Amino acid sequence: MPHVVTGNCNGCRFTDCVLTCPVACFHGDDQRMYIDPIACVDCAACVPACPVQAISESADLSKDQLMWVEINAEKSSSTPVIRTKQTPLAGAEERRAALGF
Amino acid sequence: MNGIGTVDNPLRVAIVGSGPSGFYAAEALLQSEHTTEVDILERLPVPYGLVRYGVAPDHPRLKDVADTYAEIARHPRFSFIGNASFGKDFTLKELADCYHAAILATGAATDRKLGIPGEDIQGCHAATSFVGWYNGHPDYRDLEFDFSSESVIIIGQGNVAIDVCRILAKSVDELRKTDIAAHALEALAESRIREIHLIGRRGPVQARFTTKELRELGQLSECDPFVDPDHLLLGDTCKSELNDVREPARPRNFEIFRSFASRRQEKRKCCRIHFLLSPREARGRLRLEELVLERTRLVGPAGRQQAVGAGQMVSIKAGLMIRSVGYSGSPLDGVPFDEKLGTIPNKDGRAEVTSPAGFPVYVTGWIKRGPTGIIGTNRADSMATVATLLADLPSFGAQPKPGREASVALLAQRSARSVSFQNWETIDQAEKARGLPLGKPREKFTRISEMLAASSA
Numbered sequence: 001m002p003h004v005v006t007g008n009c010n011g012c013r014f015t016d017c018v019l020t021c022p023v024a025c026f027h028g029d030d031q032r033m034y035i036d037p038i039a040c041v042d043c044a045a046c047v048p049a050c051p052v053q054a055i056s057e058s059a060d061l062s063k064d065q066l067m068w069v070e071i072n073a074e075k076s077s078s079t080p081v082i083r084t085k086q087t088p089l090a091g092a093e094e095r096r097a098a099l100g101f
Numbered sequence: 102m103n104g105i106g107t108v109d110n111p112l113r114v115a116i117v118g119s120g121p122s123g124f125y126a127a128e129a130l131l132q133s134e135h136t137t138e139v140d141i142l143e144r145l146p147v148p149y150g151l152v153r154y155g156v157a158p159d160h161p162r163l164k165d166v167a168d169t170y171a172e173i174a175r176h177p178r179f180s181f182i183g184n185a186s187f188g189k190d191f192t193l194k195e196l197a198d199c200y201h202a203a204i205l206a207t208g209a210a211t212d213r214k215l216g217i218p219g220e221d222i223q224g225c226h227a228a229t230s231f232v233g234w235y236n237g238h239p240d241y242r243d244l245e246f247d248f249s250s251e252s253v254i255i256i257g258q259g260n261v262a263i264d265v266c267r268i269l270a271k272s273v274d275e276l277r278k279t280d281i282a283a284h285a286l287e288a289l290a291e292s293r294i295r296e297i298h299l300i301g302r303r304g305p306v307q308a309r310f311t312t313k314e315l316r317e318l319g320q321l322s323e324c325d326p327f328v329d330p331d332h333l334l335l336g337d338t339c340k341s342e343l344n345d346v347r348e349p350a351r352p353r354n355f356e357i358f359r360s361f362a363s364r365r366q367e368k369r370k371c372c373r374i375h376f377l378l379s380p381r382e383a384r385g386r387l388r389l390e391e392l393v394l395e396r397t398r399l400v401g402p403a404g405r406q407q408a409v410g411a412g413q414m415v416s417i418k419a420g421l422m423i424r425s426v427g428y429s430g431s432p433l434d435g436v437p438f439d440e441k442l443g444t445i446p447n448k449d450g451r452a453e454v455t456s457p458a459g460f461p462v463y464v465t466g467w468i469k470r471g472p473t474g475i476i477g478t479n480r481a482d483s484m485a486t487v488a489t490l491l492a493d494l495p496s497f498g499a500q501p502k503p504g505r506e507a508s509v510a511l512l513a514q515r516s517a518r519s520v521s522f523q524n525w526e527t528i529d530q531a532e533k534a535r536g537l538p539l540g541k542p543r544e545k546f547t548r549i550s551e552m553l554a555a556s557s558a
Binding site: 016019020021022023024041042043044045046047049053057059060100101 | 121162163165166168169311312313316346347349350353474475476477478480481484
């Protein structure tokens with residue numbers, strides 16, 4: 001069961017996750033990050049790295065988050081690999097505070 | 102400007118240790134804007150450190166990270182120099198002659214002891230020995246573990262403890278198709294273990310298992326996990342720790358413990374997860390017979406609760422005990438060392454090395470920050486260390502350094518037969534070929550002499 005980036009990444013895109021990925025499985029666009037489910041080795045190193053707890057193992061997703069499995073798979077195939085930290089989106093800190101982290 | 106990092110005077114860096122942190126440091130250096138040559142010097146003839154010798158054989162996906170390292174190794178300005186041991190085959194002074202800077206990435210290979218009477222009697226082992234043994238590490242190749250007793254105790258509740266537990270709990274058929282060492286598979290086939298005790302000083306909320314590994318313990322084909330339901334009755338401080346939004350794994354793990362507490366034993370083996378117990382004395386005449394433990398209680402504020410003895414003693418009978426209660430790095434000749442933390446003192450990855458004067462030395466991975474985090478954690482750590490190194494670059498001695506030609510020549514003088522990455526690929530192919538008829542991803546060579554023989558086959 002691969003890991004997936006869920007909704008909390010929207011509006012943040014902090015990208016601390018990409019630094020900890022041992023296999024370069026993070027992809028991204030202007031909006032958010034995605035995990036390539038084929039490349040992910042399920043090590044979970046990215047989970048504590050995310051300041052807004054956006055990353056979960058598929059098995060831990062709630063019902064309303066299950067859609068992210070497919071979105072991650074689909075989007076990661078059409079977006080570039082991101083290996084270095086990017087500038088978070090404008091308003092990321094506000095969103096982080098609003099999410100309670 | 103000293104002109105280092107250009108085609109005329111490439112930045113030449115030696116990295117000591119070829120585990121994850123060493124390879125990620127190499128990656129960060131090779132991706133920098135400076136022209137850099139990187140040599141990884143490794144004590145063994147084979148690369149990848151704990152990816153090869155720490156990751157459990159039944160976690161093959163995790164071992165795939167080695168493919169990423171092989172890709173780094175194919176960079177034209179990278180070299181692997183295996184079978185070259187720091188302090189024995191080369192010194193810091195010699196690295197200073199050959200390179201502009203060194204990065205130490207030697208890890209934390211030593212087990213901490215329990216510090217209780219009797220812990221050295223036969224049947225008591227360190228997890229590093231057991232893990233090294235089943236993974237075919239040459240240093241642990243000739244150890245012997247006795248699986249003739251029905252009961253075994255594992256001290257510690259981290260991911261290494263759980264790996265050890267799983268290897269003991271699985272049937273030989275479940276392990277047969279992994280890259281577990283042949284000698285381990287053979288010995289485990291004779292195992293009479295029925296009951297595995299996994300001991301933690303603190304409670305279910307503080308246990309450091311990752312959810313994934315804990316869940317896996319509940320899915321073994323021959324072993325049922327159990328938790329005493331009484332240990333899941335929490336006081337107010339534990340409840341507030343459980344509901345800490347910064348620690349989302351805690352409630353997930355707690356749910357899993359709850360499911361373990363309501364299990365009935367149906368399988369041949371069982372794993373009892375004990376909380377609030379601290380080992381006090383290992384007893385036995387010729388070998389371990391029982392472990393005496395003291396019940397503990399938690400004191401202190403939420404997030405910083407400590408286990409203290411509560412006075413009541415209990416005894417668990419067992420013929421084998423494996424401890425996994427923390428790891429420590431080993432000191433390196435000429436490099437300051439913090440005995441208490443088991444790390445090399447550093448500031449943002451820069452070590453305070455005074456001799457040879459002016460030689461910049463850096464650290465990364467477990468020898469830098471202690472044994473925390475998992476494989477990927479080291480990538481961020483190594484990138485940070487390399488950022489420090491590159492920021493220091495203007496202060497490096499401007500003189501060009503000879504790099505690998507000189508270091509390989511030096512090793513040849515010492516009659517140490519160094520192993521190149523190409524040599525390793527030959528060993529790798531040979532191991533895979535040996536594994537093929539057995540249905541294993543590889544059958545590792547477990548002696549240095551065998552590795553060297555295979556490297557030039």
